[in-house]
Amino acid sequence: MKFSELKLNDRVLEALDAMRFDECTPIQEQAIPVILEGRDLIAVAQTGTGKTAAFLLPVLNKLSEGEHPEDAINCVVMSPTRELAQQIDQQMEGFSYFMPVSSVAVYGGNDGVLFEQQKKGLTLGADVVIATPGRLIAHLSLGYVDLSKVSYFILDEADRMLDMGFYEDIMQIVKYLPKERQTIMFSATMPAKIQQLAKTILNNPAEVKLAVSKPAEKIVQAAYVCYENQKLGIVRSLFEEEVPERVIIFASSKIKVKEVAKALKMMKLNVGEMHSDLEQAQREFIMHEFKSGRINILVATDIVSRGIDIDDIRLVINFDVPHDSEDYVHRIGRTARANNDGVALTFVNEKEQTNFKNIENFLEKDIYKIPVPAELGEAPAYNPRSNGSGGRSRNFRKGGGRKSGDRSRGRKQ
Numbered sequence: 563m564k565f566s567e568l569k570l571n572d573r574v575l576e577a578l579d580a581m582r583f584d585e586c587t588p589i590q591e592q593a594i595p596v597i598l599e600g601r602d603l604i605a606v607a608q609t610g611t612g613k614t615a616a617f618l619l620p621v622l623n624k625l626s627e628g629e630h631p632e633d634a635i636n637c638v639v640m641s642p643t644r645e646l647a648q649q650i651d652q653q654m655e656g657f658s659y660f661m662p663v664s665s666v667a668v669y670g671g672n673d674g675v676l677f678e679q680q681k682k683g684l685t686l687g688a689d690v691v692i693a694t695p696g697r698l699i700a701h702l703s704l705g706y707v708d709l710s711k712v713s714y715f716i717l718d719e720a721d722r723m724l725d726m727g728f729y730e731d732i733m734q735i736v737k738y739l740p741k742e743r744q745t746i747m748f749s750a751t752m753p754a755k756i757q758q759l760a761k762t763i764l765n766n767p768a769e770v771k772l773a774v775s776k777p778a779e780k781i782v783q784a785a786y787v788c789y790e791n792q793k794l795g796i797v798r799s800l801f802e803e804e805v806p807e808r809v810i811i812f813a814s815s816k817i818k819v820k821e822v823a824k825a826l827k828m829m830k831l832n833v834g835e836m837h838s839d840l841e842q843a844q845r846e847f848i849m850h851e852f853k854s855g856r857i858n859i860l861v862a863t864d865i866v867s868r869g870i871d872i873d874d875i876r877l878v879i880n881f882d883v884p885h886d887s888e889d890y891v892h893r894i895g896r897t898a899r900a901n902n903d904g905v906a907l908t909f910v911n912e913k914e915q916t917n918f919k920n921i922e923n924f925l926e927k928d929i930y931k932i933p934v935p936a937e938l939g940e941a942p943a944y945n946p947r948s949n950g951s952g953g954r955s956r957n958f959r960k961g962g963g964r965k966s967g968d969r970s971r972g973r974k975q
Contacts, residue, residue, distance in 0.1 A: 587612035602767035626661040633687040634711040642722040644669040668693035671842040695731035709738040720749040790911040814882040823861045836862035883914035887924035919946035
């Protein structure tokens with residue numbers, strides 16, 4: 563479906579035309595009409611599906627028709643991280659180019675000038691406020707922010723916000739909003755806590771759910787079946803001879819991120835780490851260094867796997883098996899963008915085998931198992947049903963031999 567077939571006004575269509583947006587993505591096709599109707603909405607869609615435009619376009623469409631109060635905040639968009647807030651703000655600038663609609667991004671950091679700029683935008687009543695929960699509450703607590711005229715309240719990546727512990731913050735912000743408003747919630751997954759939040763803050767919402775798309779065919783996927791204590795050794799062996807440019811290694815906890823980063827730094831590699839212990843300014847600096855190529859390996863918790871737009875990642879390593887298929891698709895979706903080939907490797911310990919088998923079932927394929935380098939010793943068999951106790955996998959050869967390991971390494975560069 564083309565954007566011109568939706569009930570969007572000429573100003574919005576003009577902006578889309580200037581940005582070379584022509585065809586809707588499935589989430590845009592389903593969500594935009596619902597939002598234009600004025601209904602509350604809960605939409606389940608992953609990163610990379612065009613969901614930002616799915617909520618910004620209909621809201622901008624309504625705001626540009628001039629029926630909202632001037633010099634008042636009319637829309638609040640909540641984002642889990644500073645990085646995602648900045649991205650939404652950039653898209654907002656593009657879409658609103660031909661409209662008299664103002665916006666301000668409100669996120670954390672130690673920059674006093676930035677805080678004052680945010681305060682000014684909030685006080686003067688920017689039409690659209692794009693904010694992280696903690697920083698918006700900081701401004702609200704100082705008494706100069708009026709949210710009583712808000713018509714649209716949008717939660718982006720709601721599941722991620724709850725994972726990061728923002729439930730209480732969101733509920734506190736809701737208290738400042740009028741009861742009569744349209745609430746729109748986007749989430750990549752729909753666990754019980756998200757359903758509960760939806761019941762609490764949405765009013766008779768429409769539901770839009772997109773099936774999780776499969777990873778791009780051009781991503782070469784492979785796995786190492788190993789013991790937990792062999793994982794660092796595999797990482798070292800991968801980067802012994804040559805380091806591909808632009809690698810992301812995802813680990814399940816910040817402790818593991820620090821451990822992996824430390825091991826790679828000891829190999830004199832250019833490594834950056836991203837996790838929740840870092841200040842916003844530090845995170846932003848690391849992302850900038852990675853994007854500019856001064857760091858070529860980024861070790862991160864899942865915070866990066868959603869919503870961060872980095873093209874031409876050549877290799878993604880899952881140091882741990884992601885919790886579910888959707889997270890797996892998110893993570894490996896960082897690679898093979900912009901017509902580049904990419905490689906995704908996953909390390910599977912004996913306890914993670916059943917989880918990994920579920921991912922294979924979802925993908926409807928057996929992911930190739932690379933033998934663990936012989937010098938790391940014997941590895942477990944891949945036998946997910948009984949969680950690795952006994953049995954040998956047809957894909958997996960014990961020991962593995964260095965030659966085969968080297969050959970697969972060559973392919974990854």
